[in-house]
Amino acid sequence: MSTSGMARFRLGLLLLLTLSRLTFSNLNNRVSSSISLVNDPFSRFANHRPDGCPPCPECFNCQLPRFVCKQFGTCDEYDGQCRCPEGFGGQDCGQPLCGSLADGEKRHARPDNATSCECKPGWSGINCNVCETDQACSALVPPVDRHTGRPMYAGSLADEGNETESSDAVCYKGGFAVRKNHQMCNVTNRKILDMLPDRPPQVSFTCDMNTAACQFQFWIGGIESFYCAFDQCRQSIQVGYEGGINVTTNECSQMQCKCVPGRMLCGESGSVDIGDFLHEEIKGPGKFSCSSDGQGCKFEEPAMNQLITDVFGDTYITLDCQSGECMHYTLVPGFKAPARPDNSQLVALSIAVTLLFVILASSLFWHCGRNRAHKYPAYLHGQIRLPAEESNHFKSNADPTDLTFSKISYSVAGNKPVLREVFGQAKSGQMMAIMGASGAGKSSLLDILAKKPKAGSVEGEILVNGQRISNEAFKRLIGYVDQEDTLLSTLTVYETVLCSAMLRLPRTMSVEAKKLRTLETLDELGILAIKNSFIGKSGHRSISGGEKRRVSIACELVTSPRMLFLDEPTSGLDSFNAFNVIDALAKLARNHQRTIIFTIHQPQSNIIALFDQLVLLGRGGRLVYSGAFSQCHDYFKQIGHPCPIGYNLADFLIDLTMKQHTDAPQSSAEPCGSSAHSPPLKPLDLSRTNIAATTRSPGESPGETELTTRKMYHEPTGSLRARQSASRLRQPSSSILKRFSLLYQLTTDVEAKEGEEDIKLLVELETAFADSDLVKQFGRDYDRLLAGARAGADLNTAEGVSRATGWEQFRILSGRAFKNLYRNPMLMLSHYLLAIVLAVICAALFHDVTMDIGGFQGRMGLFFFILALFGFSSLTTISLFAQERLIFMRERANGYYHPIAYFASKAFFDLLPLRIVPPFILGSLVYYPVGLVASLEQFWKFLLVLIGFNLTSASVVLLISLVLADGGVANLVGSLVMLFNLLFAGLLVNREKLPIGTAWIQEISFFHAAFEALLVNEVRYLTLKDHRYGVDIEVPSASILSLFGFRITAFWWPDMTVLTGIFLGAMSFSGLVMVVFVKERR
Template sequence: MLIDQLRLRLRLRLRLRLTSQPLLILSVAQLILSNSNKPDVPTDRCPTCPECFNCQLPRFVCRQYGDCNEYDGQCKCPAGFGGQDCGQPVCGSLADGDRRHVRPENSTSCDCDEGWTGVNCNVCENDDSCAALIPPYSPGKLLVQISDPQKNRSEAVCYKGGFAVNRNYQMCNVTNRKILDMLPGRLPQVSFTCDIPTSTCQFQFWIGSVESFYCSFEECSQSIQVGYEGQPNITRQDCQRMKCKCIPGKMLCGESGSVDIRDFLREEIKGPGKFSCSSDQQGCRFEEPAMNQLISDIFGDTSITLNCQSGECMHYTMVPGFQVPVKPDNSQMVALSIAFTAFLVILASCIFWYYGRSRAHKYPAFQGRIRLPSEEDQSLFFDHIPTDLSFYKISYSVPGQKVVLREVSGKAKSGELMAIMGASGAGKSSLLDILAKKNKSGLVEGEILINDKQISNDYFKNLIGYVDQEDTLLSTLTVYETVLCSAMLRLPSQMSTESKKIRTLETLEELGILHLKDVFIGKSGRRSISGGEKRRVSIACELVTSPSILFLDEPTSGLDSFNAYNVVESLAGLAKNYKRTVVFTIHQPQSNILALFDQLVLLGSGGRLVYSGAFSKCHDYFEKIGYPCPSGYNIADFLIDLMMTSKSRSATPVESGSAPSEQFLGDGKQAASSLTESQQISEEPRGTVLLTNKASCHSPGSSQTKRKQKLSTGSQGSSSRLRSILADSENDTSFLDELNQFFVKSDIYKCFTKDLEAARANELLRSDELDNLIKHLDSRGSSRVGLLEQLFILSGRAFKNMYRNPMLMFSHYMLAILLAGICAGLFRNVTMDIGGFQGRMGLFFFILSLFGFSSLSTISIFNQERLVFMRERSNNYYSPISYFVSKVIFDLVPLRIVPPFILGSIIYYPVGLVASLEQFWKFCLVLISFNLVSSSLVLWISLLIEDVGIANLVGSLIMLFNLLFAGLLINREKLAHGLRFLQDISFFHAAFEAMLVNEVRYLTLKDHRYGVDIEVPSATILSLFGFRTTAFWWPDMMILVVMFLTFIVLSCLTLIIFVKERR
């Protein structure tokens, strides 16, 4: 079936040329399709004697394009062929000369002499087989033939390189798969011979050791391409003219059952022809345009592929010498590779920029007041267990300094607003930090209870929100983006993104900063929003999550009276409407803000507790102890002045053993009725409370002089009673100690302690409530966004921070471009001599120094966000791992990977480094790996050392230490054996050695000094400097990879373990 297809294709191919010769086409077709021979017709006549062979007659030809002798009409056959027409292969070997015998007609193989092979025994296999062909050489005499070849074995060589010196013989097996499939059991082969003096070549095609057709090449030229750095050597025979002939009756040339390509060979094959061989596994190939087209049409290959064995006998002095490989010019490929990579970087940057711009202004539409969807509103705010906060005898002292807090107690119920007031330095912020369970550097004592029970810190963090006194916000984000980031990280993961955005806008509206949603936070020197607006943004970041307990440190600082009232009113609404507990410190509130307080904790100097209880009873309490608020005077100002005045006030000595008058302290029943009265007052409208407070302040006068006089004397009856109480004090204490002791013995404090003891006694009765709270906290904690989503959110924030503050990235890029231009000019076209070797070493050393010391900028990158990270981590925004990975991605990729690639791409071609695509990418790989190692090391230093100056000093010293042992300044062989490990742990040495090995390992340095030509391999020079010529992948690149991973892991562990907020 396949033979029929080949016949049909050949008919179609020849039809165009033979349409004018129908009889010839018919005869060719009959010859191809004929499968039987007619029997000879018997005749009675004697047979005619055959005509004598004469190559000068038209009916006789010399095959293999042999020469015809014009004198005797006989053919002069090329080596390896014999018979009258040169149509038979001969056996033996080339050493037999004209004495070689023709292969038997019925045989398909020759008995070659030892050391010879091939269909016609033309290819030598070893040097001994050539001894008979190569005469010895004697000085001053011509080459002469000798009879004893044994004496000449040491001088004869069988050269198998494929490069023809005089006359080269090759025997090849065809490797085209389809041709082999068509000829099972009949190996197709090619013999190829080139004669250099005549610039001709001969080609024979064999099937089953039987010749099918032969070709002759003229005007041939030979070339060799020496492989560079492990690339194969390629020899080529390019011939301009070519002609071929078929041997009639043979396979492919008229044999029964086969195709006939005689006309194709005669009319189509004209040349040029090329025979090329590669020293690697690719083998050889024969190419000619018409032949390639036939092979492609019939067999699907591009040319005839071969596996050849070459052999040429010659004197050892004629063996081709070593040729220095020419450095290939791959500059176009390198340039295209650089351009493509730059295109990808620019495309990715544009996509990120467009994505950031498109999402920056994509806000949900809203009209009027913003409301959450009803079902998610319920889930976020009303699916909540009321949480009471109690604290008992909280004390705090700093070792070696002073006592900050002294047994402070109090309670804030769910739905209440507790204010902590006191003079400056009284310990308000310290108390708030302790209540929020922040890490404190001193000793903390006392109990903090949730619903009268102690819970773990992990559960507690899921309950609270904390707004610090100092704003720590990223200056490159807008107000909306800042609050939205908090919402996305901390609100339940079941809540839709759209609802989180709406909740963010609602929070901004509640705090009166919705009109600033698109304004950047800004920083000192380039401020966009005011300090008061920053405070409200900080509050919004916590308020957006609607925590069960919200702690705020001076939330009204920096705000005017109107905005301060709005902030506190929002807090009060959150407490009342959604049953949240709000605790905050405040310094000196105005009267309308005071009316919003439910509980008040008043601290004196040294952290002494002066009052803790319902704010509605505060006025009456101080009036009873002899310090009524003057009429029309703000009670907050009065209390602060009272605390400040107490510093210069001395108490009257009291008698030991006396107790306070029961008229003021009362018994348990009076305390209970007082508490009931307090609850009734707290349930009244807030405006009524404020009016009641004013009404109770009946003393006339409001001037500073009268107030001091009032504080000094009090009402006459109250002062006498107070002096009688103080007279019973056990110790001679200060005025604030006396106020503290009086409060501890008051009915309010006794009622608080009795409630606490009763709660402890009923612990089993409230266990179900505690279990429900823990279950609620577990569900809330598990509903937080996962690590992957945290990474996505933080990566988006880091990307915005990067492209909105581009100066650092821009400076790195411009520095790389500028210094690349300088290096390209200084080291342009380095030569292949000793000076060029020095230039390469200097260039690599300078580049590594540049990137090593420029990586110190990593210190400032993290230091700018250290406080932000500690605050957000303390407030349970995210896992430290998520933050670390996002910082690594958006610091290492744009600042530590792109600049080395930019510099390497610019300098590589102008400097004249190895123009190989593999070497170029290895060069960039080493630069990038080194930059990653140095940056990860500096990142670890910046995490360990908080002070920027000290961190820079330590980083610089470590860089100099590594630079010292890079290998240029100190030779490895000159180091003591015990100190050589210092070079092994130097990442400068690993990168420097890898770059040198990649560049000069296979180069040969040539120089001319003092009339002497010097030619030395670069590997020798590397060894003299103490470098290992095979150390690129192992150990150099492996050291860089291991060091990078080690420093990254150490940095992550340092961030998790040591970088925490401590107050």
């Protein structure tokens, strides 16, 4: 037998004798140790200590040889204290700690005379290191508060009544060490248990995978006997078949053990001391294996196995273990985070769907654009006639209608007069022209005659066929054409007029009849040949200005109004087009018995020849003439103001109402526009001022009026005047200044006198007309009207005629908006192209975002960029409505439709193609290539948030554009609104760091609502993994969201609720603003 074998034999014999002695003796009456008290380390100093002096304790310092850190704890070189492993404390790490592993440094040591610890609920083991329940691990892996969505730490777990979601913490009991596993085992060797019936042997075992080290403690009756440390450990697992038991094995190549002096098996009284054996024989390798159910565990080491075999007949120490390790549920062995799915098919599908949509939309637009020429109703031999059953409405509207007005006065704020007792009569089949210089009140008179709402005080009476009628009935009889043409450039001539017909003609008329009526109107105005031409706009090929004016007239004429009012119908037109417009109106009046009333500034001679009635206004709204145009020239001749030959009568009349003197020579020849058939008029003898007399030419007759002309000074260089000027320049500067000062003073005095004389002449003209026979004759005719001379006239105002319903208006306006959209597709195509290009860029930049901190940042950056893109692109809504703002106000004033119908159609064809489709395209193209959560639910939520945000931002911008009519100001305010919402989105400023009183801004920020919803939808259930400084870090994304101030349960409430609420509120308020405030004001 070898020496080591003999030593193990003697040790085993002593161990056996010791255990046998303990078995047959009473533990409370132990046999005294054969070792003398002389062996007590303090006994030898007893005789040398002074009398009455207590023993002096030594300070613990692990750097001194006599002090050792048990459990192989680390000695701190700075303070000489031990750094103990988990579950042990005291100066030398020899005392087990109680409480729970979750208490950290707050754990208290077990009392010296105790053999067990009182563990907190959910924890067990001699030193309370082994978890038993998932709830016990919540402090180490905190749960989530249901209301705030933030992790709850140990301090809040003790609060009673705190409702939490189910924690993500798990107490894993499978025995496999994920990070640091703790096990408490009972020794199950039968012989050992028989020899220690009242002092059960136990083993505690801990493995740390970060350091590849394990620890082993052997306990007898709750008292530690010896401990071991294992290094260079390697863990393996044998997986059971079809859910069977797994076996985990920890094999460590190095092992060392030490006794706890004075303990059982280590020198305790009556016990053997195996300290030398442990120190010299136990070197490893050690092996600890255990099944997943905790049974059948064993500890093996060659020297220890031999000892157990020699003494107890077993080959190794057998154990029954309970394991516990707190971790996140995703770290449980056997739980495998799903591998990143192969999204190639989904990527291809999304691209295919997007391309299919683009192709279908392009085909639809091309088809609609190619077929812009509607199917016109058939008409034979160039004659367009309505069917007899459809023409009743127009027959009633063809009845003669005369308009008589008397004593029309109008003043604005401050009682400033604009019109002064103007009267006149426009008869059916005739044209009445209202003339006057700029500022004479022509447009104001036309608005009052058309009963347009005016700001100011209006007086006077307006009769239709001698009757007073209500404003509503009056509006059904008239059409009004503004000075500026407000037409959609993308529509054809036919479509523009047809839209007016569909909206305003009786609902009982068939669509075919309305189309025929449209063609009939175009034929009446001579623009049938251009029915398929686009209206066009400035800078692009379009119809002429005169044709546009006739299209505007056709839009009113299509309803067959009895009276047609036009404000400056020749404004901005050349002489040819101006004559064509007035000629068309003249034919319309004579051939169709319409009453035409229009304002005109300074017509040419061939145009004034078409006038039937004339109302001439002077400055300040003074009535200079009102009556038949054929009598106009003779009237002014009789009062001493004939029109000289060679001058346009219209120019003469305008100049007459503005000035009275001129340097132009006069001719005694027959004046222009004389008429031999004019009735004799009462002459007027007007006195002349001295200034006027001095300006007459020598041959001028006293009764002739001087026309206003511009002096043209053009002299040869060598003329006398030039030489005189040169000589004056050579005079001293003081003399020149005096002359200029005198010249300025004379000029100012002359201009003041001229202004006084001009007003004096205008008052004389007004007085002369008031005293004329024409006024007296009008007064007699007007009195007969009031007396009921035409009381029996049948004035049919078609009160029972019903126009298009609200739904029909919406449908017609939607068709017009759709045409406008696909015929001017640049804005829409820009949105689509931008969405596709940026989707490709984002997919390239953020391709396959990782599941780490960098990937979390990439997700936040992607979402923030997409929201900023759609937020600022929604500013295009401002120009979209601004372009049609004037059209809407004019059409509303003329009774085309209800404002809500226009608002609904405009909003629908802005929101659907420009606010829903682009985010759908971008979201579909970017979602799967980036590698966002491959879940159908998350995908549709992602699109829902993008679409909801785009709709919300567009509705806010629409409201801004309605409130602020100026496009530049609206753009500025819209940009500021977007920037402030962006600032409070949650990325730039943390919610917890906001100043007091500003948190509410984030609550109403639609940027914040969408940003938080996107983040919650994407990362709520993700676990981020990262490797930093040699340590693997795993963090639930929810905890990072909470650090940024986001709420992980806020998707539907409040985020989507806020987006929906802002959208509905902004759209409702926009409709209210359009109905109440966006209207024509004159």
